[in-house]
Each structure stands twice: as C-alpha cells, then as structure tokens.
Amino acid sequence: MMLRDVAPAGPLAARWQRRRSELELVGPTRRRQHQVIVVGAGLAGASAAATLGELGYRVRCLTFHDSPRRAHSVAAQGGINAARDAANDGDSVERLFHDTLEGGDFRSRESNVYRLAELSARIIDQAVAQGVPFAREYGGHLATRSFGGALVSRTFYARGQTGQQLLLGAYQALAKEVAAGGVTVLARREMLDLIVVDGRARGVIARDLVSGALEAHVADAVVLATGGYANVYFLSTNAKASNATAIWRAHRRGAAFANPGFVQFHPTCLPAAGEQQAKLTLMSESLRNDARLWVPRRPGDARRPEAIPEAERDYFLERRYPRYGNLVPRDLGSRAAKTVCDEGHGVGSGGRAVYLDLRDAAARVGAGVLRERYGNLFELYRHITGDDPLEIPMRVAPAAHYTMGGLWVDYDLMSTIPGLFVIGEANFSDQGANRLGASALMQGLADGYFILPCTLAGYLAGARLAPVAEDGAEATAARAEVRARLEKLLALSGRRTASDFHRALGRVLWDACGLERSRDGLAKAIDEVAALREAFWDDVTVPGGPGELNQELERAGRVADFLELGELMCRDALAREESCGCHFRVEHQTPEGEARRDDDGFAHVAVWMPGAAGRGPQSLLEPLRFETLALRERLYR
C-alpha cells in the first residue's frame, strides 16, 4: 500500500492556495443533500461542525459529554500561537513554520506545518470577531507572551483560560448553527465503531449513554475530532473521560495509525500525591515567562526552599540551555527535570519534583502584576495544595499531556479510509516528535475552521456515493459486533476492576514508554501489556446492564482499547532506533545526554496498519522530505 500525502509540489508558500484551487467545490444546493457526522465537540470538532453548518451541510455532531462546552479543549491554559508579528520582534509565517518544524525535531511534514503557520493569523481574526476576550494592552491592542521553543512573543491569551475562551467561541458558533437548523448536537453519545461501506467511511455506531441504545448514524463522510490518548498512562493531565476508543475503533476498521509512540510529557504539572489521586493537574507553560526552575545543588537537601541560598540552587535549564533558558521546549524541559531528580536533587515526596519559583519576577514586576497574568492558575494551585505560589515556590513534575501520534491523514486530513477525516489532536499531522506550547489550539482551529471545510468538499464533489441505510448490512453487522463486545464485558464477572487494569497498564507504559525508552524495556513491556490484556478479558468485572446509564461499562470499554493501543505504542517506540523530540531512546544519545537523531534511517512517519486476525500490526513508512529547511541538530543551547 502506498501512502500519498497529496500535498502539491512547488514553493511551500503557494501549496495550500494551490491545493484549494485544485479541489472541486460542492454547490450550495447540493450541500444540503450531504449528511456529515462530526464526532467530538472540542476546538476541532465544534469549529468544523459550525463551519460546515454555515456552508449548508447537514451536520450531526456527537459528544459523549452532556454539553459540547465540556470538551477537554476547555482546560488549555496558556495561549494560542499566531504569526502576526504583534510584538515587532521579527516574527513571520516563515519563523513560526521554522520554530514548529524544529520544535517537532524534524519529524513532521513541511507542507502541513507551513499551512498551519500560514492560517494562524486568521484564527485570531475569527476568534476576536466571535467575542473571545483576549488579553489587551492599555492601548486596546492584543497582548502577547512567549512560550517554549520561541524567541519571539507570539502567543495570544486570555489569562490562564485561553482554551476555555476559544472553546466558548466555537461552542457559540455551534449554538448559532443549531439554532439555524443545519446542525444537530447529539450529547451523551459515544462512538463505538465506524461503519465502512464499499471501502468508504459511511457512518458510526454510537451508544446513547443514558438509555444504552446502540444507534447507527449514516452519512456521506465522517470526521473524527476526538482528541488524544495520553490517558493511556492512567495518570495524565487529560480529563478523566478522554480516551482513544473512537480512533482505535477506526484503526481496527482499517485507518492507519501514525507515530503512536510520540507522547508529550509536560514538565510543569503538580506531582502525584497519593493512591487515590485521579489525575494530574497542569500548570501552564506560560508561567515560564516569569518563573525559574531550580533544584537544590546538594542532593537530598531537605531545607525549605526559602532557606536555600542563591549559591546553593541549580537553575538547571538556564545552566543547560543558556540561549532559551526556562523557555526550552517541553521535551527538553521534562527530560532535564528527570535527570536532576534521578541524580538525587528532586524535591517533594519521593523526590520527583522541582521548584518553579516566581520570586525574582515578583521582585521585578510586583506580585499584583503576576496575579493579573496568572491569577486563576495561582487559585487552582492553592485549591489543590493549600499553598500560595507567591510565598512558597510551586513543586512541579513531568506528566503525560499530549499525543503527537494519532490517525494518519494526508494533506487533506483524510485517513487511509476514504471519507474518514481526522482533525485536531486525534490526527498525527503537524506536531512531529514534540509539540510546541500554544500550538494545539492553533492546530485544532486551523483544521476545523479552515482546512477541513475545503478538503471535505473536494472529497464529496468527487465521490460517487450510493445511498446507505441505518439498517443496511454493514451497519447492522457493526452494531451486532459492538453489542457482542459490550455483552462480553458484562458477562465476565471477574475479580478486578477496569481501573485496576488501567493503573497497571499506566505503570508499565510510564516505566518503559515514558520519558526514556530502551530496547529491553520496550520488548518486556510488549509482553506485559499483552499479558494484562489477556488477564483483562478473563478477570474484569463490570456491574449493571447494557440498557442504562452505566459509567463502569463506558470505562471498561475504553480501558480495553487502551490495552491494545499501549502495545502498539511500545512496538512503535521499539522500531524507532533513534532519539527525536519526546522519543528518547537511551541507546541513542550524545555525550551531553541530548537526543541523537538518525536522519538517514528514520526521517519518516511510522505508519501502522491493523494486522489480519491473529497477526501483528503491519508497518509502513511515509518518508519525510525537507526541501526548505536543512535538517540540523536543534539549537536550544
């Protein structure tokens, strides 16, 4: 099978415009005849559903939440990047492209990344027009701040709740289209399978989470906007319900999965505190505009942080990366924190945390200014720990946060199943081996507002689609498979809870497929995950029935899929015999302990097709070509 990215050739800056003019259009009256399903209502899903509704398509938007406004995009804190050169500090589309490609350690497509940078400015236009209250300077103009991996100030923000405000913009746009009648939002529906007819995606099987009914929704195209899978680690910064089921079920139906092992660990999260802890909480990267990360120089120094004099503090990021200092990309920040903790300098319970200290910034600009910039983060921190970060430095540690891997898509954001589009974090497209801060919101909205509406039209205009019925053969078969799987889960009546298996899976992956990976560790983990999966299907217990609100049944289904995905992540990490971005293989490092890429052997996207029954996954490669930027070692020192 050949993977074609369908990006046009020619100068990078002209490619998206060229693709747009190549793509055929669907006329306004014909759009009304096309039904489109959008699964997920976060930034990508809501912006896509709203925009498709405006264009005149009939759209069904499914969300497993009780309201589209709850999608996990809401929790994004720090900001959204855009190349507007608002700070007159030398920013440009080229520079954002360059930073994003280099931040991703040259493991993403030039064409996609350039398009993202090109569209970034229009996202801000759109959001401001919707009434998103971005931070303003006294003169009334848009304020910006800096994020990791950039030497310019291009991140637009609304305090520490930028994701919430952008999501409300998209949610309100969606509400407008619901009122106009073109979009139907189906809340509390979870997609459990994809309906494929004649090789094309033609609908989904969804469970009504309140009644338990299994519904077939058929359409001319399906858009997955279901987010990432960092919850595979059990503890992550993702919301509790975030899961991989939609993309994993699509994968099982033939959609290729790309770079599953590329997971971002965010360096500044609140460390795990106890057995009952449900999730980890992020402290925005934006804090690193003003905060300094440090550990005591003396290993095991148990003094309170304020009692440790300046000369006995190791500002390890500033020491290791003088050029970018505290604003290095997340992969480097997390690994540097792990290194100092491994050497015994870590603080907090278990010695796995480092200090994030705002003291110097408070002295420079005053506590009031800092509260204005980060007020809601300080409040969140105080709620959780009981401390005020302006009095006592925060204790932070790395945590699983974002997945660069996802379903493989071409330049049109279409998966290997024609008619199945994947947008936002659910796809793999733009972030390479490491995503820069404030780029996830940018990608979700670029995909949903601007890219998908064009490329979907191109597909629909060219596709010959026979009518499909909700009780057609394929839909009926898919529904029967889903029902059988749910009934199997309910019938097992074993001794262990789904959460118990999930926790065990998380420990295996955190140790073997986390911040550092090794050949032996990964090989062992593959066996361990397989054994856990076998034990799960033998010994899990799920009370209740299928025809009711059954949150444990929802959880068990998601954990079952994580147990399959976890193995693929390890296989992917094992096959990539190099270090790049988040993927740090201990066998491949420089004498300074930095990632050593192998551009001759691994400048490619690792693409995995589901194996036939009883066979392992099949590996394909999409070579990456770098025509504009020369491959080089990342220069953050």
Added chain:
Amino acid sequence: MKVALRIWRQRDASDRGGFVRYQMRDLAPDTTVLEALDDLNEWLVGRGEPPVAFDSDCREGICGACGIVVDGRPHGPVPGTTTCLLPLRAFRDGATITLEPFRTGVFPVVRDLVVDRSALDRVVQAGGYVSVRTGSAPDAGALPVARDAAERALDAAACIGCGACVAACPNGAVSLFVGAKLTHLAALPQGQPERARRTQGLVAAADHEGFGGCTLHGECQAACPKHIDLDVIARLNRDYLTAALARWWGHA
C-alpha cells in the same frame, strides 16, 4: 481522615430514590470529594454492585461537568470552588458528608448524582453568540478593545456553565448564567449589533425552559465557583428594559 458519605441513589428518572450511607476507609485530607467517590466506586464495582453515577471530567474546575450538592450547598462549603476541587480537609474528621444532585425542576435527575442540564445549552442557542461566519472576520488588529472592557468581558465569560447558580436559587432562576453571557458580549464592541436581540432572546428562552424568576436573593453569587458577580444581573435587567423600551418606541 475517616468520613462517611451519605449519597442520593436513584436508578433512573422514574425511580423515587433515597439516601444510602457509606462508611469510607481512611483517606488523606488532600483527597477530593470526587476522588473519595472514585474510591467508593472502585470498592462497589469490586463487589459487583453498581457504582454511584456522577458527572465529572477535567478535575481542575474548568469544564463545569461536576456539580453536586454537598451538605446542602452546590459545590459544597468552600467558596469559589467546584466539587472536583473540594478536599476532605474542608470537613472535620469523622464527618458524614451528604451528596445530592442539583435539585431544580429544569434539571431532571438522570441517575444518582447526574442531572440533565441541556436547558442551559438551549438558552445559549437563543442568541448567546456573535453571528459571524467563518472566514468573514476582519483583521483583529483593526479593532482596539479597551483593556478594562476586555477584562470585564473575561470576568463574565469565566462562567463554566455548571448550573450551580440555578441549583442554589430558591426560585430556580438562571439569571446569573444569562447575565454572565450577556455581560461578556455586551462589554465588547463585537457584541453590540445583536445586543438587544440577544438579551430578549435569552430571557425568552429561559422563561420557555421553565427557569424561575429572579428576586435577587444572591444565593447564586455565593454558590458560583467562578466568582461571577451579581452585577451581571443588574446589567441583564438594564439591557432588557432598554431593549423592551426601544421595541416599544419602534426603534428595534
């Protein structure tokens, strides 16, 4: 800490429901009420019993999914916090903590502590937006917005749509929620063209959904986890009156 949870159990909308008391094992004081529920649920599941159904997702106070009446108050006794961030240390050791769903006719109970808050979405659909098509937005840099206006808008836009204001209100009114949305958009130049229409639309939709009338008890403000101020209701009333007068004089 040793606490007991007294929890409202109700199988579905047609079930009458009632309280069940669970003695919890020793838990750390930093454990949140929802983590205690997680712990209880894992124990129940392990025994083959149906766990307590409750909505929650982000666990950091921003998604608005959680919402439980804790000891008689929506989101519990600590001001400015959501249920997901409410730690056991806010209670005394040995306490019995009562957990109930939001009680208001407009939010029917789905199961246990889960309620149906879709009425709030329908209120927003009645005009809680700026009508701008994707792609037609002008250059964002061309529209200065006074810093104070942007901050005021953000204070109101901080609403997470949890519905605690409705649950706290003796009348079951939704004025804080509606006022927050209207204040957010009315504070900005982008929100002006549809201001009157939006105000009337949201108020009419709230009436249609069956929310009660506001008599300014102020319980909503006390329960709001995001400190939305009662001022937004004053603004709502002023805008509603202005819109009604303008319509009466034939200007709208």
